Amino acid sequence: MTTSSSVTSASPSEDDKTVHDPAGDSTSMAHHEAYPTREASDHEKTMLAAYEGHDADIPSNEGYILDEAGELKRQQSMASRKRHSVSSHGQSPKQDVEKGITTISSQERADSNIVWWDGPDDPNNPINWSSWLKTSNIILVSAICFVTPLASSMFAPGVPQLMAEFHSTNTELAAFVVSVYILGFAFGPMVLAPLSEIYGRLPVYHVSNVLFVCFNIGCALSTSLNMLIGFRFLAGIFGSTALTNGGGTITDIVSQEKRGRAMSFFVIGPLIGPIVGPIAGGYLSQAKGWRWVFWLLTILGGTFTILCLVFMRETYAVIILERKTKRLQKETGNMDLRSKLDAGLSPKDYFLRSIVRPGKLLIKSPIVLFSSVYIGIIYGYLYLLFTTFTPVFEDRYGFSSGSVGLTYLGLGVGSMSGLALFAVLSDRLLRSKTEAANAKAEAEGKPTPGMMPEYRLPPMIYFSWLIPAGLFIYGWTAQYRVHWIVPIISTALIGIGNLAVFMCIQLYLVDAFTIYAASALAANTIIRSIMGAVLPLAGQKMYNVLGLGWGNSLMAFIALACTPAPWVLTIWGERLRKRFEIKGL
Missing domain, CATH: 1.20.1250.20 (MFS general substrate transporter like domains)
Known part of the structure; x- marks a missing residue:
C-alpha cells in the first residue's frame, strides 16, 4: 500500500536522508525524499528536554541522548518488539524469501521503517501551526500558570477568619493550611510528568484542570480544618501540572529564536501569582469571607478549564508521531515501523526516571x-x-x-x-x-x-x-x-x-x-x-x-x-x- 506519509531515515542522532523502497512490491512503503534539516546538537537537546521537564534520555521534539546503558536498553526493547511483531503477524520480509520478497540489510530496513514528519511544512507538526492556534495555546497555559500559583497565597489574609470560625488557636495549623498547598507541588510532578510523556500533555492538562476545580470546591465547602488541609494538598498536586508541563508546551510550538518572549510571558504568572493573590484575597475575604477565595479560584479555574477543552491541542511531537506510526502500521501492515522519537521506553521506565x-x-x-x-x-x-x-x-x-x-x-x-x-x-x-x-x-x-x-x-x-x-x-x-x-x-x-x-x-x-x-x-x-x-x-x-x-x-x-x-x-x-x-x- 502506498502512503502519503513521510518515512525518513535516521535515528535521532543521524542526519535525515532519502529513503528508497527496498522491497519493490505493493506491500512495501513508497519512497519519499526527506527534507534536509540540521540535526539538533546535544546541548540543544539537553536544553529543550530541561524546558519540557524531563531528562534528555527521554525523547523531546528534537530527539534524545542516551548513555551506554540507555542505548543497550533501547536496543533490547526494539528487539523485543520485533520478536513480538513477527510472532503476532507472521514472518518478517527478510525471512520470507520464498514469497519473492528481496532480502535487505538491517540498516536499510531500519532506515525505511522510521516515521517522521511529511516535510518541513507538515501541518501536523506543532511548530507549523497557525499563529492564532499557537497564541491561544500559549495564553491558556500561561493563564493556568497564573491561577494555580495564585492559589498558593491568596488564602493567607483570610486565615484569622478561618481559625475563628473553626474555634482553633493552633498557630501551626494556621500556617500549615497555607503552606500545605506547596507540599502538593513537591509530589505532583513526580506522577504527572511521566504521565504526560506516556499519554501526551493534553489529557493530563484536562484531567488536572478538572480536579483542581473540584478540590477548590471542596475547600470552599470544608467543615473542618483537616478537611480543608486535605483538599488544599490535593489541589496543590493537580495545580502543579501547568507549571510542570507549561515550558514544554511552549517549546513544542515556538521555534528557538522566538522562544524567549513566549517563555517570558509564561514565567510572569508563577512570579506574580503568589504576590497578587494576597492582595485580592485580603479584600475578598474582608468583604465576602474566606470561603469566597476558593469560590473565585473555582470560577477562574473552571473558566480556563472549559477554554482548554475547546481550544487546546496536543503539542508533544513524541505522542503525535506515535499515533501516526500506529496509523501507518494499520494501513500498511508493516509492524516494524517506529517513530523517529521512539526511545524504546516503557511506562515503568518513565516512572523510575521521574521518581527514583x-x-x-x-x-x-x-x-x-x-x-x-x-x-x-x-x-x-x-x-x-x-x-x-x-x-x-x-x-x-x-x-x-x-x-x-x-x-x-x-x-x-x-x-x-x-x-x-x-x-x-x-x-x-x-x-x-x-x-x-x-x-x-x-x-x-x-x-x-x-x-x-x-x-x-x-x-x-x-x-x-x-x-x-x-x-x-x-x-x-x-x-x-x-x-x-x-x-x-x-x-x-x-x-x-x-x-x-x-x-x-x-x-x-x-x-x-x-x-x-x-x-x-x-x-x-x-x-x-x-x-x-x-x-x-x-x-x-x-x-x-x-x-x-x-x-x-x-x-x-x-x-x-x-x-x-x-x-x-x-x-x-x-x-x-x-x-x-x-x-x-
Whole structure:
C-alpha cells in the first residue's frame, strides 16, 4: 500500500536522508525524499528536554541522548518488539524469501521503517501551526500558570477568619493550611510528568484542570480544618501540572529564536501569582469571607478549564508521531515501523526516571544536595513571611484584612526587579567570564575551557547577601514599629535576592547535569517544596520566644552563613562534578 506519509531515515542522532523502497512490491512503503534539516546538537537537546521537564534520555521534539546503558536498553526493547511483531503477524520480509520478497540489510530496513514528519511544512507538526492556534495555546497555559500559583497565597489574609470560625488557636495549623498547598507541588510532578510523556500533555492538562476545580470546591465547602488541609494538598498536586508541563508546551510550538518572549510571558504568572493573590484575597475575604477565595479560584479555574477543552491541542511531537506510526502500521501492515522519537521506553521506565532519579542525585551528588538545601531555606523563608504578614501588619500597624494584602507588594516588586536585573546581567556576565577564561587559556597554550556551568553563579554572588540584609531590617523595624513602608521595602530586598538565587541555581543545575538536568531540578523542587511547607510551621513559635527582631535575625544569620555557597561552587564546583560524576542513573 502506498502512503502519503513521510518515512525518513535516521535515528535521532543521524542526519535525515532519502529513503528508497527496498522491497519493490505493493506491500512495501513508497519512497519519499526527506527534507534536509540540521540535526539538533546535544546541548540543544539537553536544553529543550530541561524546558519540557524531563531528562534528555527521554525523547523531546528534537530527539534524545542516551548513555551506554540507555542505548543497550533501547536496543533490547526494539528487539523485543520485533520478536513480538513477527510472532503476532507472521514472518518478517527478510525471512520470507520464498514469497519473492528481496532480502535487505538491517540498516536499510531500519532506515525505511522510521516515521517522521511529511516535510518541513507538515501541518501536523506543532511548530507549523497557525499563529492564532499557537497564541491561544500559549495564553491558556500561561493563564493556568497564573491561577494555580495564585492559589498558593491568596488564602493567607483570610486565615484569622478561618481559625475563628473553626474555634482553633493552633498557630501551626494556621500556617500549615497555607503552606500545605506547596507540599502538593513537591509530589505532583513526580506522577504527572511521566504521565504526560506516556499519554501526551493534553489529557493530563484536562484531567488536572478538572480536579483542581473540584478540590477548590471542596475547600470552599470544608467543615473542618483537616478537611480543608486535605483538599488544599490535593489541589496543590493537580495545580502543579501547568507549571510542570507549561515550558514544554511552549517549546513544542515556538521555534528557538522566538522562544524567549513566549517563555517570558509564561514565567510572569508563577512570579506574580503568589504576590497578587494576597492582595485580592485580603479584600475578598474582608468583604465576602474566606470561603469566597476558593469560590473565585473555582470560577477562574473552571473558566480556563472549559477554554482548554475547546481550544487546546496536543503539542508533544513524541505522542503525535506515535499515533501516526500506529496509523501507518494499520494501513500498511508493516509492524516494524517506529517513530523517529521512539526511545524504546516503557511506562515503568518513565516512572523510575521521574521518581527514583531525583533521590539518587540527592544522595550521590553533593552539588545537588547543597544547592537544594540552600534554595529550600530561602523558599521556606518566603512562605514563612507569607504566613506572618497578616499578624504583623494587622496587630502592629492596624491594617485591615483587606489592606494587609497590599504588604505583599514589596516581595512582588523585589522579585520583578530581580528578574529584570538577572535578565540584563546573566548572559553578559556569562560571555565575559567565558571570553576571559578562553583568552587566559590561549595565552598559556592550554585548551580553551569554553562555557563552564560555574559561570552562571556571579549574579548569585552579587545579590544573595540582600536576603539576610532584608531579614535584619524587616525584623527590627517591625519590632520597634518603624513606619510600615520600611519593613515593606526590606521585603523587596529579600525578593531581589530570592530571585537571583533561584534563577542562578536553576541554570547552574541545567548546565552541570546536562542529560540528567530535569532530575536535578526535580530533586531541587522536592526539597524546596517540602521546606517551603514545613518551615512556616515553626515561625510563630520562634517569634513568640525570640520576638520579631531576634527571630528574623536568627533567620538572617542562617542565610548569611549560606552566602559563601556561590563562592564555594565557583572554586570547587568543577572538581566536585568530576569527583562525583553521575553516570548510568
